[in-house]
Amino acid sequence: MxxxxxxxxxxxxxxxxxxxxxxxWVFLLNVPIGVLTSLAVIQLVEDPPWKRGRARGLSIDYIGITLIAIGLGCLQVMLDRGEDEDWFASTFIRTFAVLTVAGLVGATFWLLYAKKPVVDLSCLKxxxxxxxxxxxxxxxxxxxxxxxxxxxxxxxxxxxxxxxxxxxxxxxxxxxxxxxxxxxxxxxxxxxxxxxxxxxxxxxxxxxxxxxxxxxxxxxxxxxxxxxxxxxxxxxxxxxxxxxxxxxxxxxxxxxxxxxxxxxxxxxxxxxxxxxxxxxxxxxxxxxxxxxxxxxxxxxxxxxxxxxxxxxxxxxxxxxxxxxxxxxxxxxxxxxxxxxxxxxxxxxxxxxxxxxxxxxxxxxxxxxxxxxxxxxx
Missing domain, CATH: 1.20.1250.20 (MFS general substrate transporter like domains)
Incomplete structure (x- = not known):
């Protein structure tokens, strides 16, 4: 809802x-709200026992997170600035387009073949x-x-x-x-x-x-x-x-x-x-x-x-x-x-x-x- x-x-x-x-202020007001929400989550939200046990010893997939961040971040910048920069007539947009493709393709291959990926893509089957x-x-x-x-x-x-x-x-x-x-x-x-x-x-x-x-x-x-x-x-x-x-x-x-x-x-x-x-x-x-x-x-x-x-x-x-x-x-x-x-x-x-x-x-x-x-x- x-x-x-x-x-x-x-x-x-x-x-x-x-x-x-x-x-x-539309943006600045989100700072205290975000801080309060984070504190509330820490204090009030608890994982079920079966999930707490599974979480111990898990490693963080830094490579997967980085590739996803590059791909999606560059995509967002490209979409937001594309009209102002005249889209692919701009070197700036072309550069971010290449980074977007590289990030998303790299993330896809990494998530498919990594031993412990940040996201398991098998659910898409x-x-x-x-x-x-x-x-x-x-x-x-x-x-x-x-x-x-x-x-x-x-x-x-x-x-x-x-x-x-x-x-x-x-x-x-x-x-x-x-x-x-x-x-x-x-x-x-x-x-x-x-x-x-x-x-x-x-x-x-x-x-x-x-x-x-x-x-x-x-x-x-x-x-x-x-x-x-x-x-x-x-x-x-x-x-x-x-x-x-x-x-x-x-x-x-x-x-x-x-x-x-x-x-x-x-x-x-x-x-x-x-x-x-x-x-x-x-x-x-x-x-x-x-x-x-x-x-x-x-x-x-x-x-x-x-x-x-x-x-x-x-x-x-x-x-x-x-x-x-x-x-x-x-x-x-x-x-x-x-x-x-x-x-x-x-x-x-x-x-x-x-x-x-x-x-x-x-x-x-x-x-x-x-x-x-x-x-x-």
Whole structure:
């Protein structure tokens, strides 16, 4: 529950902190919270006896940890800086791409052949677990990608404050909180894979519904779009997690949990980076397309510009040259606004296609019913 709801509630709290203090405090506040959480874990959390006994004498796989850190760390930097550095036209990005491949390939070979690897990859031989990793990664790309797009649209194009943009996500968190217990009650009676399949179809449909975006969309309608996207989350996270761990041997639970969490977190980071980059790319493409209709040689464009200039001159008393310049500025602003909204619609459509493509994979899970699902790993 916390893993799903926290990313939705976070923007609201972060927005309030940003509006009232500074965006830096969003990060600084995590320091005391992290320290207190660590102390609480040390004092309150205990391993079961069988695990305490097994932990004695274990060696640390420094090589495996280092290779994973290099691979995933360089991947994250590459994704975050790629758009600003013009992707592979930049030596910086190419260098980090090579380090990413070297780190991940090296980590894979090391984990496969090391005597005591930091993570045992043999759990991926389990069909349900492997499919669970793929589906949770797909879900994370869409969840985090769409979650960052809506507040970004609200602030950059609609002029919302950081807190108001965060509040667009809050009703979705309430829906998820109410929905997850209901889905857990359904799991003993409905094959869990069918719930996951329905969840992906519902998520795809909600993303397609985002085509109703318009430049002057109001708060209630933006709320409907985001709430519709949140509605599918309850049918995905708990059922996917349940299916993924259903047939994993107990001795591999820790390794499976580490891999599952890694797939979810890395895919979420990829979703955020790619969604942001795609918005810029699609906005440029849409501007290039729309600009073909904004030529002085176009009769419609010329008529619209002159009509707007005449209206401005008659209402404000501006001289014709100044009115024409003002009308041109307004028309350009409309042009940018339309292109940007179309870019958001395009990216939501891409995420919907991603969900549709993943949907058939959900039917490959073992056809079992579950007695309920774990809250998260």
């Amino acid at each position: 916390a893993i799903v709801v926290a990313p939705v509630l976070g923007p609201t709290l972060g927005g309030w902190i940003t509006d009232n203090f500074s965006w830096r 389990d069909r349900n677990f492997a499919l669970g990793c793929v589906t949770i990664a797909t879900f994370a790309v869409v969840l985090y990608g769409s979650a960052v797009l809506v507040p970004q649209l609200a602030q950059q194009r609609l002029g919302y404050t950081a807190m108001l943009a965060g509040l667009v996500l809050s009703p979705g968190a309430l829906l998820i909180t109410l929905e997850i217990p209901i889905v857990s009650k359904l799991m003993p009676y409905v094959q869990t894979r069918f719930l996951v399949c329905f969840g992906f179809l519902l998520l795809a449909a909600s993303l397609v519904y985002s085509h109703t975006l318009v430049p002057d969309i109001d708060y209630p309608n933006l709320l409907k779009i985001r709430s519709a996207q949140s509605l599918a989350i309850g049918f995905l996270f708990v059922p996917i997690t349940t299916l993924a761990y259903l047939t994993v041997p107990r001795r591999l639970n820790d390794d499976a949990s580490a891999l599952f969490t890694m797939f979810r977190n890395v895919a979420g980071s990829i979703g955020i980076s790619l969604s942001t980059a795609l918005i810029r790319e699609r906005a440029q493409a849409r501007m290039a397309h729309l600009s073909t209709h904004l030529s002085p040689l176009s009769q419609n464009f010329d008529d619209t510009l002159r009509q707007n200039a005449q209206t401005i001159a008659s209402l404000s008393g501006m001289p014709p040259p100044a009115a024409l310049q003002t009308a041109s500025g307004q028309l350009y602003e409309t042009f940018v606004s339309q292109a940007t909204i179309l870019a958001y619609i395009d990216v939501f459509a891409m995420l919907a296609i991603f969900c549709f493509v993943c949907t058939p994979l959900t039917l490959l899970f073992s056809p079992v019913k579950a007695a309920g699902g774990p809250g998260g790993h």
